Amino acid sequence: MTQLASELRGKFFRKAPDDIALVVSSDTANKAYLSGYVSMAHDLAPSYRSAVLASRERVSLVVSAADAGPAFEFLGEAGLIHRYGEFYFEVVENGPTDFLRPAERDFAEAFKQAMGAVGPTDGLIGVDRTNDDFLWNLCREFLGESRVVDVTRYLGAARAIKSPGEVAHLREATRLVEDGFRKIVEHARSGMTEIDLAAMITEVMVAGGAVPRFVSVTSGPRSALADTYSTRRVIAKGETIRIDAGCTVEGYWSDMARTFVFGEPDTRQKRTYAALLAGLEEQLAAVRPGVPGNLLFDIAMNAVRSNGLPHYKRQHCGHGIGLRSYDSPTINATDTTVLLEGMCLCLETPYYTLGLDGMMVEDTIRVTAAGYEAITTLSRELFVLS
Numbered sequence: 001m002t003q004l005a006s007e008l009r010g011k012f013f014r015k016a017p018d019d020i021a022l023v024v025s026s027d028t029a030n031k032a033y034l035s036g037y038v039s040m041a042h043d044l045a046p047s048y049r050s051a052v053l054a055s056r057e058r059v060s061l062v063v064s065a066a067d068a069g070p071a072f073e074f075l076g077e078a079g080l081i082h083r084y085g086e087f088y089f090e091v092v093e094n095g096p097t098d099f100l101r102p103a104e105r106d107f108a109e110a111f112k113q114a115m116g117a118v119g120p121t122d123g124l125i126g127v128d129r130t131n132d133d134f135l136w137n138l139c140r141e142f143l144g145e146s147r148v149v150d151v152t153r154y155l156g157a158a159r160a161i162k163s164p165g166e167v168a169h170l171r172e173a174t175r176l177v178e179d180g181f182r183k184i185v186e187h188a189r190s191g192m193t194e195i196d197l198a199a200m201i202t203e204v205m206v207a208g209g210a211v212p213r214f215v216s217v218t219s220g221p222r223s224a225l226a227d228t229y230s231t232r233r234v235i236a237k238g239e240t241i242r243i244d245a246g247c248t249v250e251g252y253w254s255d256m257a258r259t260f261v262f263g264e265p266d267t268r269q270k271r272t273y274a275a276l277l278a279g280l281e282e283q284l285a286a287v288r289p290g291v292p293g294n295l296l297f298d299i300a301m302n303a304v305r306s307n308g309l310p311h312y313k314r315q316h317c318g319h320g321i322g323l324r325s326y327d328s329p330t331i332n333a334t335d336t337t338v339l340l341e342g343m344c345l346c347l348e349t350p351y352y353t354l355g356l357d358g359m360m361v362e363d364t365i366r367v368t369a370a371g372y373e374a375i376t377t378l379s380r381e382l383f384v385l386s
Helices: 002-015 028-035 068-075 107-118 134-143 152-160 164-187 194-207 220-224 267-285 293-306
Strands: 020-025 051-054 059-064 081-084 124-127 148-150 211-219 240-249 256-262 318-320 327-330 344-348 351-353 357-359 362-367 372-374 383-385
Touching: 002 020, 002 028, 002 152, 002 164, 020 028, 020 134, 028 051, 028 059, 028 152, 051 107, 059 068, 059 107, 068 081, 081 107, 107 134, 124 134, 134 148, 152 327, 164 194, 164 240, 164 256, 164 344, 164 362, 164 383, 194 211, 194 240, 211 220, 220 240, 220 357, 240 357, 267 293, 267 344, 267 357, 267 362, 293 318
Parallel strands: 020 124, 059 081, 124 148, 256 383
Antiparallel strands: 020 051, 051 059, 211 240, 240 256, 256 362, 318 327, 318 344, 344 362, 351 357, 362 372
């Protein structure tokens, strides 16, 4: 992963002005982008603050004292890790004796220590303001306003186009979800619960080395509940099952969905699903560089409506994906972001009827010069479970 991070830093610095000598960020996704380090600490405490300091050749991290152990394993050099807060590691002989010294009192002190360790530079300090302005204000106070510039848009531009290494992680994360879906097709039986099916998908994710992020298996009337947890509800014959799931591989997300039915679907189920599938497939057919996101949204909406659901409504029909499950752009009525070759998107057409059921089909793709390359490969059919 360090080789990929080095390549991605190079991409950022090629987009940024030449006089940027150092970039700093406390945004978790951009920290992972510039350093390669993905921290469990952010899952345990979403408000936890850390930071990366990245030059063209070198990376250092500001982390909590507890996060310092995993960060040391990743970077392999204790001097590149600047700790704050209270946590205790014992250290073996020839171990990282830096960890025996007390950590700094708080993040601000540790960050100033990290800046001091970087040493003097003639260039400017680029600050990512994606997260908030805490680092921006700290750097201006510490270095002076003339030394600090906003590089948020350059990071956004670099991250928008996925490198082959990034696509490989997205593809692996997607493959593991697909394999979980295939396991359901092979092993699911009437009388199983939502949790039984969710466990099949989760087992495949973990066995493949991924981190499960969300596994929403919902059935019958519960399938109309968007983004909810699975329960011990027993799935009955003829019921719709909507599954939306994703995991991360080295920090990169997957997000895909399919619809299943126990036994033969009835006319309504077939007709509804056919309309949703038409919306996704017409949207996919329109993908190419230069197309604005809001046009894709209009195409999907019109296709669903003209194929059997004239009252269909949605707030969006897709989103970017990468180091976040919802990355830029959003495929909605107002986002005019133009598609670029190398962008990765999740495109979807969900439909929820409270008290009845819900259905959806969602794929991940990479935009190519001629259209798109599929990252999701599983059939888009309405799956019939025996």
